[in-house]
Amino acid sequence: AVALDSSLLAEGAGAGKGDGGEEAEAETGDAEAGDTEAGDDAVEGDASTNTDANADSTMAAKTSHNSQLRRATVDAIGGVYAFACGARQAELSATCGFMAEALAFYSQEFGAYPYTTYKAVFVAGLRSTTVTCASLTLVSTQVLHARGVVEAAYEARRVLGQALAEQWFGAYIVGEAWSDYWLVRGLAGYAAGQFVRHNLGHNEYRFRLRRDMQRVCHADVNQRPLSYGGMGPVVRGDVAEFVGLKAAVVLHMLDRRMLKGGMSLGLQRTVARVLVAALSGGSGSVGTVWFLKACRKVSGVDLKAFADQWIYGCGCPVFHFSYLFNRKKLAVEITMHQESTNAKATAPWARPQL
Numbered sequence: 001a002v003a004l005d006s007s008l009l010a011e012g013a014g015a016g017k018g019d020g021g022e023e024a025e026a027e028t029g030d031a032e033a034g035d036t037e038a039g040d041d042a043v044e045g046d047a048s049t050n051t052d053a054n055a056d057s058t059m060a061a062k063t064s065h066n067s068q069l070r071r072a073t074v075d076a077i078g079g080v081y082a083f084a085c086g087a088r089q090a091e092l093s094a095t096c097g098f099m100a101e102a103l104a105f106y107s108q109e110f111g112a113y114p115y116t117t118y119k120a121v122f123v124a125g126l127r128s129t130t131v132t133c134a135s136l137t138l139v140s141t142q143v144l145h146a147r148g149v150v151e152a153a154y155e156a157r158r159v160l161g162q163a164l165a166e167q168w169f170g171a172y173i174v175g176e177a178w179s180d181y182w183l184v185r186g187l188a189g190y191a192a193g194q195f196v197r198h199n200l201g202h203n204e205y206r207f208r209l210r211r212d213m214q215r216v217c218h219a220d221v222n223q224r225p226l227s228y229g230g231m232g233p234v235v236r237g238d239v240a241e242f243v244g245l246k247a248a249v250v251l252h253m254l255d256r257r258m259l260k261g262g263m264s265l266g267l268q269r270t271v272a273r274v275l276v277a278a279l280s281g282g283s284g285s286v287g288t289v290w291f292l293k294a295c296r297k298v299s300g301v302d303l304k305a306f307a308d309q310w311i312y313g314c315g316c317p318v319f320h321f322s323y324l325f326n327r328k329k330l331a332v333e334i335t336m337h338q339e340s341t342n343a344k345a346t347a348p349w350a351r352p353q354l
Contacts, residue, residue, distance in 0.1 A: 078117035084144065088122070094147035095156050096120060098199065102157075102164050105195050109268075111275045114172040120160065128237060129159055132166040139163065154204070158196060165191040173278045176287040181234055182226035182247040182311070183288055187271060189248025190255075209252065216246045217316045221341050225314045226250065227288050250310045257306055258299035270294050315342035 080103060082096040099120070107113050115135035124141045131138040143159055145152035169187040197205035219242055224231075226247060234240050255267035273294055278284045288311065296303055320337040 077113055077115070080118045082120045082122070084122040084141070088141070088144055091144040091146055092122065095144050095153075096160070098157060099160060099164065101199065102161050102195055105198055106165060106168065106191065109194065110168055110191060110271065114168065118164070118167065120163070130163045130166075132163060132170055134171045135167065137163040137166075154200060157199060158192070158208070161195045161199070162188060162192040165189075165195070168275070172284060173274065174285050176285045177231070178233055179227045179229065179231040180286065180288050181231075182243050182250075183286060183291055185240075185244040186247030186251040187274070189244060190251045190267065190271070193248065193252070209249075212245055212249055216249050217318060217341060220246065220314065220316045222346060223314055226311050228312065253310065254295065254303070254306065257303070258295060258301055260301070265298070267295070269298050273298075315340040317341075 080099055082092050082099070084092040099118075103113060103118065117135055119136045120139055121136065122139050122141045122144060126138060126140040129140050129143065137160075139160070143156050145156055165188045169184050169191065173184065173187075175181050175184045193205060193209065196208060223242060226243060234243060251267060258270075259266045270291070274286050274291070278286075292303055292307055292311075295301075318339055318341060320339070322335045322337075324333045324335070325331075326333050
């Protein structure tokens with residue numbers, strides 16, 4: 001077992017958008033290079049040195065603030081722990097060093113952590129990558145990676161960030177019925193996306209979002225809507241994976257739609273209402289109808305057409321473009337054709353999307 005205390009907080013502090021130590025060394029090298037070139041022009045050299053010094057002091061203050069925030073978040077609960085077999089302790093420290101930062105981010109954005117401790121247990125032979133329980137997450141050992149492995153670290157942070165977000169949405173806050181299962185999965189995916197943007201950068205967030213959208217378009221054939229009457233338990237792993245994937249994308253589109261109103265803070269304010277209602281002694285459950293009403297009240301945007309298309313409907317619109325150069329008119333003519341992924345669907349519930 002590894003307790004993610006202050007000794008590991010320092011390691012996780014620089015593992016976000018790059019190695020903090022390497023960034024500091026790079027900035028120090030830039031400052032030294034500026035000092036060398038300043039020999040030709042003393043005034044420019046002094047200005048460059050002062051600028052670099054101010055940048056260094058600003059980064060040091062920001063790093064110190066983030067470190068204090070992580071320590072305060074971990075100290076506020078009973079602790080954050082990670083468990084694995086003894087032979088993989090080095091990989092465990094490298095994989096989970098950022099989790100204190102993730103916990104601090106979620107606590108700051110979505111409210112206090114609802115339990116007293118958090119444990120991540122890495123187990124071999126899990127059929128799924130993660131299994132979420134209250135204050136506990138079972139994680140496949142395939143997520144573990146050695147220090148310095150870049151590609152595996154990106155995927156591990158996405159998986160573990162999603163698992164930690166499910167402590168708020170999925171373990172503590174649940175759906176009122178199975179027809180609201182998509183909402184809880186989508187809120188966890190939305191929160192995990194915000195952490196990816198914070199920890200790995202905006203470009204990585206946009207890349208993963210585009211990839212998820214493409215996956216939804218390819219997979220949404222003969223699939224049931226996210227929410228429908230008489231919906232039963234979601235027990236199949238492939239169905240649960242598809243619901244979680246599409247729900248997060250739909251909530252991202254909902255956030256964009258709410259922001260178009262100009263008078264809204266987007267989905268963030270609605271999520272805050274959900275958490276306040278649950279953490280203040282409410283039922284701890286959320287329903288689709290209540291959630292859409294809250295979104296409409298916050299943004300002032302009518303979401304009925306959006307809900308009918310993306311929540312209570314199935315399929316995704318696909319656009320095809322072609323062009324032709326008209327020699328007589330000396331113009332390029334562009335033709336757009338729209339169809340649904342369910343255009344050739346065979347399931348009785350799948351219908352073409354207009």
